[in-house]
Amino acid sequence: MQRFPKGRWAAVSIGASAILTVGAMTRPHPLARSSPPLAPWADRPGRFIALPKRCRGWRTDGLRRLAGSGPCGRPTGGPTALRTMAPLPVATAAMSLDPPAAPSPDWSAPLGRVGLGAGLWLVACAACAAESAAEAPAPVEAIADLPAITVQAGQLPQRELRVPAALQRVDAATLARVPGGDVADALADVPGVVALNRNNHAQDLQLSMRGFGARAAFGVRGIRLLADGIPLTTPDGQGQVTSLALSSAERLEVLTGPLAQLHGNAAGGVIQTFTREAAATPELRAGIGLGRDGLRRTDWQLARRFGATQSVGLVADLATFETEGWRAHSAARRRQFNTVLTWDVHDQTRLRLIANALDAPLAQDPAGLTAAQWAADPRQAGSQTVARNARKRVSQETLGAVLTQGLGDGLTLEARAYGGQRRNLQHQAASSWVGLQRGFGGLGLQLTGEQSHAAGWPVDWTVGLAWDRSSERRQAGATLAGDASGPLTRHERNVAANTDAFVQAHWQLAERWQLLTGARHSTVRLASRDHWPADGDGSGRIRFRATNPVLGLAWLARADLNLYLSWGRGLETPTLAEVAYRLDGTQVSPAFNTDLGAARSRQWELGAKWHPDRDTRVNLALFHIATRDELVAARSAGGRTAYVNAGQTQRQGLELAARHRLSPHWDAALALTLMRARYGSADTGPSGTALPGIPRRQASLQLRWRQHPQTRSSAALRGTELQLDWLGRAALWADDANRARVAGYGLVHARLQHGFSVGRTELVAHAAIDNLLNKRYVGSVIVNQAAGQYLEPGLPRGWQLGLQARVPF
Incomplete structure (x- = not known):
């Protein structure tokens, strides 16, 4: 049987990617503009190759409608079939948040075509692979020359290619x-x-994964953050991405x-x-960076080993950040320290000590803008933010230790302990202030x-317990000209805690089949004790189990x-910040909301991972x-x-x-996300929107050129490297009623x-x-903002210069 020549699988994969993109984007978007084709390389001769005779039979009417051919064959429409794609919409200079005159396009059909096309493509690839294996069986070890990249798959490390996720x-x-x-x-x-970059350092990045976390008005919700095994997310699900030290x-x-x-x-991720x-x-x-609007960054790192046997390793990192901000009233300063000390006590014992600290003494809050404000001047601050000096100050320190002990016979015991504190003082545009002093640990x-x-099958397994607790004192009061004034209007103690038990196992059913099983039992408790009952006792407690x-x-x-195919159930409880306010009519009242329940989800995922060599990676996933x-x-x-439970x-x-x-x-890279996320029918809350x-569509393309090929023995850059990135996002809604549409x-x-x-x-x-082309766009939205100040402007064209040095000694 004829086999695919090495290197041409990439052309087939990228071709399939383009075909799937065509299927999803054929229907033009109301804001779409004409643009040159996104796949000019398809005109090159020889990029599509003849396939085995058996594969040519994999054709269906559905796939002919999608791309003119089956998943294994040459597109019958030729390269022109790739030219019908409507580009992602480009932001216009002015926008309207009124309902569009034309009805919103129905995306169920395109997504259905994508699901059908991708599903049949997976089946076809599997069939071709099975036929190839039948004619010329290849052992699993056939790619032993490739690097065995290990990742953290749930609670167990596993080779990247084999992870069913x-x-x-x-x-x-x-x-x-x-x-x-x-x-x-x-x-x-x-x-x-x-x-979505808010460009507002007082509110952090707006981060969502498959839609989880999109509701967050500030910080991160519904997503777990970890650094070197230490949780950066509190038991109720709150986190801050500024706690991550990437340098x-x-x-x-x-x-x-x-x-x-x-x-x-x-x-959720x-x-x-x-x-x-x-x-x-x-x-x-050492590194230093400069940019527009007074941007200044520095980074200082020390790495070395100690001891006669070099058994102790230290990495210490201090980073600073400062900007005057492009928008009015958006200056920020931040210092961050991260260090990890690793001690290999002996062959079976390793101790890791982690310490990090964050100090952000200034983060001015420019707030969101209405559509009229954004159209008039996107650099301006929101209403009353300057007069009332809206701002935030944050500091946080965390200490943690992870001890790994080998017990022999393939057994390993790991113990983790951590603790820290966080202080947050926020002055709001509504002539009020909120202060939090939080202690956390686990x-x-x-x-x-x-x-x-077990039962004759090789199995890797893990069982564990986790206990985490966060206790915070929340106070609030009025402000005058941006400073605290008058007595307290809120004083309470809030506690969030979880007790979890989990188990996970990877079963090697056969040489090519692997089964993953796992479960996690979680008990989450939220409680509030009101020490200022002058406006009514706002105390309460809630417990969730799953x-x-x-x-x-x-x-x-x-x-x-x-x-692979995977399925699972999930739990997402409200956070302490989300139960801190209750909706009384049209007023947002400062009282513990005991009516909020936990969201519960069921998830399916079907996917494929193809890693033929060191230079090619293709991952595809369908999810529901x-x-x-x-x-x-x-x-x-x-x-x-204030939050409520929808249907x-x-x-x-x-x-x-x-x-x-x-x-x-x-080298080149492509990332594509197509997602349809809607509310179902409900008696209360949003329905059918x-x-x-x-955004329903998001894509990124990357093209990089290196003067000298980078060797695998050294990660150091030699010579010149040029990289171009394109990021596109479709329109999205800023409110549940779908009245405020953002281009x-x-x-x-x-x-x-x-x-x-x-x-x-x-x-x-x-x-x-x-933003090389200096596009005017909205970078992020504040969901359901009552005054219509949904919009957080994106930055215009900007520049950065920097120099990094590495000095061995």
């Missing part, structure tokens, strides 16, 4: 290209993740889908960072067994192709999520947001990530780096231009 890994080389370690830029190429990270991992539910409450290990040669690293114990045997199972089945169809009692923002006013919601979509090295000097804050946009960014050496010092100079 959508898991993306961002390595150190990619993170080094991100200007200033910006989390939004680091996640731009991860499908399923929508990182010293070896890698960042993003997990979505059913497998993420093994991390417990509010695990999981983002983990892992600090790099100190090398044998001590080194100092314990964890986990026993892992490798290559055990046992969430997870199942996954993976088939290694070829040594380089994994097909059904949630009941979804938590939604009912009303937001003056910095206060049911449905999320379904497609995620695609593809990366290929075109030549020793060129689209979930706000979630989509497409942005182009350019990055230039040059690496050279002076003696033993390695230097990298870099320059970046963001």
Whole structure:
């Protein structure tokens, strides 16, 4: 049987990606404009190849309508079939938040075509792989020459290709290209993740994964954050991405889908960072960056090993950030320290000590704008924010320890303990202030067994317990000219705690079949004690319990192709911030909301991973999520947001990530997310509308050129590197009623780096231009903002210059 020549699988994959994109985007968007074709390479001769005779039979009428051919064959329409794609809409200079005159397009049919096309493509690939395996069986070890990249799959490490879940890994080389370690830029190429940059350092990044977290008026909700195994998310599901230190990270991992539910409450997705290990040669690293609007960044790192046997490693990282802000009243200053001390006590024992601190003494809050304000001057601050000096101050310190002890016979015991405190003082535009003083901590114990045997099958397994607690004192009062004035109007003690037990196992049913089973039992308690009952006793407590199972089945169809199916249940409780206010008529009242329930979800995921060689990675996932009692923002006013439980919601979509090295000097990457997220019918809350804050389409394209091929023995940059990025997002809604529509946009960014050496010092100079075409767009939205101040403007064209040095000693 004829086999695909090495290197041409990438053309077939990218062609399939384009075909799926055509199926989803054929219907023009009301705001779409004409543009040149996005796939000019399709005109090159020889990019599509003859397939085996058996594969040519894989054709259906549905696929002919989608792309003119079956998933294994040449598009019958030729390259012109790829030219019918409507581009993602580009933001217009003026926008209207009134309901559109024309009805919204029906996206169920395009997504249905995508699901059909992708599903049949998976089946066809599986059939071709099975036929190939039948004629010329290849052992699983056939790709032993490829690097065995290990990732954290739920609570167990596993080889990346074999994980039955959508898991993306961002390595150190990619993170080094991100200007200033910006989390939004680091996640731009991860499908399923929508990182909307508010450009408001008082409210943090608006981050959602498959729609989870989109409701957050500030901070991160519904997503678990971890750094070196230490939770950065409180038991109720609150987190801050500014706590992540990317400058010293070896890698960042993003997990979505059913497998993420093994991390417990509010695990719509999981983002983990892992600090790099100190090398044998001590080194100092220093970096400085400058940009428009008074942007200044510095980063100072020390890495070295100690002891006669070099058994102790230290990585310490201090980063600073300062900006005057593009918008009025948007200046910010921040310092962040992160250090990890690793001690290999002996062959079976390792101790990791983690310490990090964040100090943000100033983060002015420019707030959102109405459509009229945005059209008149997007640089202006929102109503009353300057006169009342709206701002926030935050500080946080965390200490943690992780002890790993080998017990022999493949058993490993891991114990975790951490604790810290956080202080938050916010002055709001509504002539009020809110202060929080929070103490948090937790314990964890986990026993892992490798290559055990049960019922005749090899199995890797883990069981564990986790206990976490957060206690905060919340106070509030009135302000006069931006300063506290008068007596307290709120004084209470809020507590969130969870007690969890989990189990996970990977069963090797056969050489090519693997079964994942797991479950997590969670008990989450929220309580508030009102110490200021002058306006009524706002005390209350709520408890939530759930046992969430997870199942996954993976088939290694070829040594380089994994097909999988997974299912799981999830729990998302309201956060302390979400139960802190109650909706009384049209007023947002400061009282503990005991009426809020937890959202519960059921998730399905079907996917494929194809990793044929070191230079090519293709991951595809289809997902469906059904949630009941979804938590939604009912009303937001003056910095206060009240939440209610809606009825049911449905999320379904497609995620695609593809990366290929075109030549020793060129490589390209594509990330695509198509998602339909809507409310179901409900007696209370939204009914039949689209979930706000979630674009239906998002895509990113990346093209990079290197002067000298980068060797795998060294990550140091040599010579010049040029990178172009394109990020496109479709329109989205800013409210549950779908009356406030925000136009989509497409942005182009350019990055230039040059690496050279002076003696033993390695230097990298870099320059970046963001929003190269100077598009005017809305970067983020404040969902259901009562005064109509939904819009948070995106930044115009901006520049950054920097220099990084690495000095071994």
